Amino acid sequence: MQWDIVIGLEIHVQLATKTKIFSGSSTAFGAEPNTQANAVDLAMPGTLPVPNEQAFRYAVMFGLATNAEIGRRSMFERKNYFYPDLPKGYQTTQLAQPIVGPGHVDIDLADGSTKRVRIHHAHLEEDAGKSLHEDYHGMSGIDLNRAGTPLIEVVTEPDMNTAEEAVAFAKKLHSLVTSLGICDGDMSQGSMRFDVNISLKPKGSETLGTRTETKNLNSFRFMEQAIAHEVERQMDILEDGGTITQETRLYNGDRDESRSMRSKEEANDYRYFPCPDLLPVEIDDAFIEDARARLPELPDARKARFKEQYGLNDYDAGVLSGDARLAAFFEETLEHGKDAKLAANWIQGEFSARLNAEEKSVAESPISGAQLGALVTRIADNTVSSAGAKKVFEALWSGENDNVDAIIDAKGLKQVSDTGALESMVDEVLAGMPDQVAQYQSEDDPKKRKKMLGGFMGPLMKASKGQGNPKLFNEILVRKLAG
Amino acid sequence: MHNKSVAELSKELDSGKISSVELAQQFLDRLKQEDGKYNSFITISDEQALAEAKSADEMRAAGKATVWTGVPFAHKDIFCTNGVRTSCGSKMLENFVPPYDATVTEKFKAAGAVCLGKTNMDEFAMGSSNESSFFGAVTNPWGLSNGEKRVPGGSSGGSAAAVAARLVPAATGTDTGGSIRQPAALCGITGLKPTYGRVSRYGMIAFASSLDQGGPMARSAEDAALMMNVMAGFDPKDSTCIDRDVPDYTATLNEPLKGLRIGLPKEYFSDQLSPAMEAQVRNAVREYEKLGATVKDVSLPNAKLAIAAYYVIAPAEASANLSRFDGVRYGYRCADPKDLMDMYTRTRAEGFGNEVKRRILVGSYALSAGYFDAYYLKAQKVRRLIQQDFINAFKDVDVLMSPVTPSPAFIQGEKTTDPVSMYLEDVFTIAINLAGIPAMSVPAGFVDGLPVGLQIIGDYFSEARLLNAAHQFQQVTDWHQREPQ
Numbered sequence: 001m002q003w004d005i006v007i008g009l010e011i012h013v014q015l016a017t018k019t020k021i022f023s024g025s026s027t028a029f030g031a032e033p034n035t036q037a038n039a040v041d042l043a044m045p046g047t048l049p050v051p052n053e054q055a056f057r058y059a060v061m062f063g064l065a066t067n068a069e070i071g072r073r074s075m076f077e078r079k080n081y082f083y084p085d086l087p088k089g090y091q092t093t094q095l096a097q098p099i100v101g102p103g104h105v106d107i108d109l110a111d112g113s114t115k116r117v118r119i120h121h122a123h124l125e126e127d128a129g130k131s132l133h134e135d136y137h138g139m140s141g142i143d144l145n146r147a148g149t150p151l152i153e154v155v156t157e158p159d160m161n162t163a164e165e166a167v168a169f170a171k172k173l174h175s176l177v178t179s180l181g182i183c184d185g186d187m188s189q190g191s192m193r194f195d196v197n198i199s200l201k202p203k204g205s206e207t208l209g210t211r212t213e214t215k216n217l218n219s220f221r222f223m224e225q226a227i228a229h230e231v232e233r234q235m236d237i238l239e240d241g242g243t244i245t246q247e248t249r250l251y252n253g254d255r256d257e258s259r260s261m262r263s264k265e266e267a268n269d270y271r272y273f274p275c276p277d278l279l280p281v282e283i284d285d286a287f288i289e290d291a292r293a294r295l296p297e298l299p300d301a302r303k304a305r306f307k308e309q310y311g312l313n314d315y316d317a318g319v320l321s322g323d324a325r326l327a328a329f330f331e332e333t334l335e336h337g338k339d340a341k342l343a344a345n346w347i348q349g350e351f352s353a354r355l356n357a358e359e360k361s362v363a364e365s366p367i368s369g370a371q372l373g374a375l376v377t378r379i380a381d382n383t384v385s386s387a388g389a390k391k392v393f394e395a396l397w398s399g400e401n402d403n404v405d406a407i408i409d410a411k412g413l414k415q416v417s418d419t420g421a422l423e424s425m426v427d428e429v430l431a432g433m434p435d436q437v438a439q440y441q442s443e444d445d446p447k448k449r450k451k452m453l454g455g456f457m458g459p460l461m462k463a464s465k466g467q468g469n470p471k472l473f474n475e476i477l478v479r480k481l482a483g
Numbered sequence: 484m485h486n487k488s489v490a491e492l493s494k495e496l497d498s499g500k501i502s503s504v505e506l507a508q509q510f511l512d513r514l515k516q517e518d519g520k521y522n523s524f525i526t527i528s529d530e531q532a533l534a535e536a537k538s539a540d541e542m543r544a545a546g547k548a549t550v551w552t553g554v555p556f557a558h559k560d561i562f563c564t565n566g567v568r569t570s571c572g573s574k575m576l577e578n579f580v581p582p583y584d585a586t587v588t589e590k591f592k593a594a595g596a597v598c599l600g601k602t603n604m605d606e607f608a609m610g611s612s613n614e615s616s617f618f619g620a621v622t623n624p625w626g627l628s629n630g631e632k633r634v635p636g637g638s639s640g641g642s643a644a645a646v647a648a649r650l651v652p653a654a655t656g657t658d659t660g661g662s663i664r665q666p667a668a669l670c671g672i673t674g675l676k677p678t679y680g681r682v683s684r685y686g687m688i689a690f691a692s693s694l695d696q697g698g699p700m701a702r703s704a705e706d707a708a709l710m711m712n713v714m715a716g717f718d719p720k721d722s723t724c725i726d727r728d729v730p731d732y733t734a735t736l737n738e739p740l741k742g743l744r745i746g747l748p749k750e751y752f753s754d755q756l757s758p759a760m761e762a763q764v765r766n767a768v769r770e771y772e773k774l775g776a777t778v779k780d781v782s783l784p785n786a787k788l789a790i791a792a793y794y795v796i797a798p799a800e801a802s803a804n805l806s807r808f809d810g811v812r813y814g815y816r817c818a819d820p821k822d823l824m825d826m827y828t829r830t831r832a833e834g835f836g837n838e839v840k841r842r843i844l845v846g847s848y849a850l851s852a853g854y855f856d857a858y859y860l861k862a863q864k865v866r867r868l869i870q871q872d873f874i875n876a877f878k879d880v881d882v883l884m885s886p887v888t889p890s891p892a893f894i895q896g897e898k899t900t901d902p903v904s905m906y907l908e909d910v911f912t913i914a915i916n917l918a919g920i921p922a923m924s925v926p927a928g929f930v931d932g933l934p935v936g937l938q939i940i941g942d943y944f945s946e947a948r949l950l951n952a953a954h955q956f957q958q959v960t961d962w963h964q965r966e967p968q
Contacts, residue, residue, distance in 0.1 A: 045689075
């Protein structure tokens, strides 16, 4: 049987406010446990929440960037459940009146087409703390540093039909919130977490199947794997004539396994009701216009501009515009090295490879855009060969020297492009290789001849101590051997 | 000294006849000697009180004294006091010492007042007789001379009894459904529940957040006004606190009452009220007429729905507010929990008393899936109707007057097995909290030797007018000066 896959996402986006949503504690990541939890975060008796205006501003910016209606009057509710890392015994969140109403995001697919994914709503809420189950000799530790960190939870319509689309949406959202500057986008620190709702239905059927929710996926790769895994699991059950249980599942990415966390019957009755400690929040035109004025260039507009302004192809423009910091790095590179195609290749090639290899973000790169730009300039004007440029890049990366020209001089990487000097080197090398010259000249197949040229390049580069311009050597060789 | 008002004690201190430390010591000695009869205090904080008195003397020497500097008083044990145990009348917080002050606590400290300790109360402010306290019932100073142990009312029963017994000239209280006014009435003192949002709730342990309001309990309207001058005002730490100028509540105490329009809600003079009580209240209203006020009957048609609505909304909010008492971070934790669920269930089963558990269950039920609309939402609609009744009434009158309670202080144990009869104690006070308006209880006579309270209800932010009306009444009557034997 053929199946349609239906996917909807819920994405928790940690907002990059300096302080928590209802208290003045810092939200910085990585501090000693419970050093960033004050009396309000600890839910000490009598303490009260005070809303952080910046969280509202960020949520409104998100709404504007996703073409959404802004909730003019939003309301916080209490979601009641007991858990040790939930200090108040309820989460302050939004339900009936969220700050961001229906909106949409367009995603680009591999076949070049574009798909619109609708957003049902996005609401503001507080994050919980963390339970630490290791190193406590059978007991659990509680770290409340994260408790009260502002989140927006983005809830999509079930508009995605493949893992590829879901990942494309997730990446697009990542690109949006990092471009907006409202989230640091650091997935390894939990700044974005995905819950995936998946159901299957017979191909073409109008009726949705029973869905499962796989919670807390914190990388694009795990998300893609979890979807593939869950689709296969559901398909196996359905094709064996079974039925899907509505439940929440947990996916273990390291083992590619999932297990049921709780079924619908076991689900909590959260007993939502309006939080009496917080008045409804009225968002007026001035607040919205202020937020609009703070919107930076968004990824779609940036991609179009990169194509137009720098003549990049669709793929390069997409990659370089997607991540705000990478885009800024690219443009900084271009300020110092005019060749956009060359810069694009270096950033997507050597630069990205090194970042990935060392698990560094663009912000942590030891090389600046200005340095890479200077290198691009020297490649473009033939001062260094691409092999030489890699050596320069290496020296920059390792911090051995921070000046491109100084490295080129110090390492003797400057190419010799003086035709007279190169010609005499060619004459000398050819004179010492009479057999190979004869062999070349008796060969009729141009392909084989081209291949045989390589045999002369080695000695030539050696003769020039690696500094001869390979392109010029090639031209001279071809001319001399023909003559 | 113990019979003097806040204003009088302030003058004594100003004159230099007595120092703050001496005054504090006198009050502490008397408090320890006398409170065995009443059990009105949970904690007497000698050490901190004497330290505060010493600072008060220094403040005075530096010329920075306020009316309150060096004046002893007490906090209801619901206001967090940095370094002094704050129990909220519960085993759950039997050993809880907050590392912070409530905003109200901070304000009294800044004024230089000397807090002698923390007064007894119904557990988590849930009760109308002060019998639900983990620290034992409070005995009303009135009736003791006949050998009767009567309730002081609740939940601010410790504050009311302590003020009536002259252990302190004034004490803070909180009022969610009548918890300042009902004990003030039963103990023959003066109490004010301010407009919701007038006094910060920060650091005041929450019962029902949309109804809770702190306020003054003292022997006279003048002292209550002096307390309001300290307590009232915007607090950025409480989002429900209202940013509005605070008047000097003593400035208008002596305004004449000529032309004051009084409304008598006919629903509050129903057959729930004993004839003897009604006679006292009507006598008090006649005094107002003599002072130049005019009186007319008004109607609050939805008043009868108030108790039902309140006992959905207040427990619903309480059920969530009390979830934080889970044994994880502070407060009581059961011994040797087997696992997490065992820790939660036993901690809460052992740490909370019966009335608190009853309200958590009622509130959880009212918020449950399938019942939310029928209970919580319906109650909120009723709440708006009740609010509208008062708004309509204040189109024609300046204040409303009524009894505070249906009957005087009852004998301890009389109503503990019948929660509904206990809830009916607040039949005349609860609607005021639902509407968020201010109201006072003013001593207005006696029935069978027990005090009767007159309730004066005002429009939003009319505290100054209420205090003025009460003060003028206290200029021509002496009910508030009667002392229990």
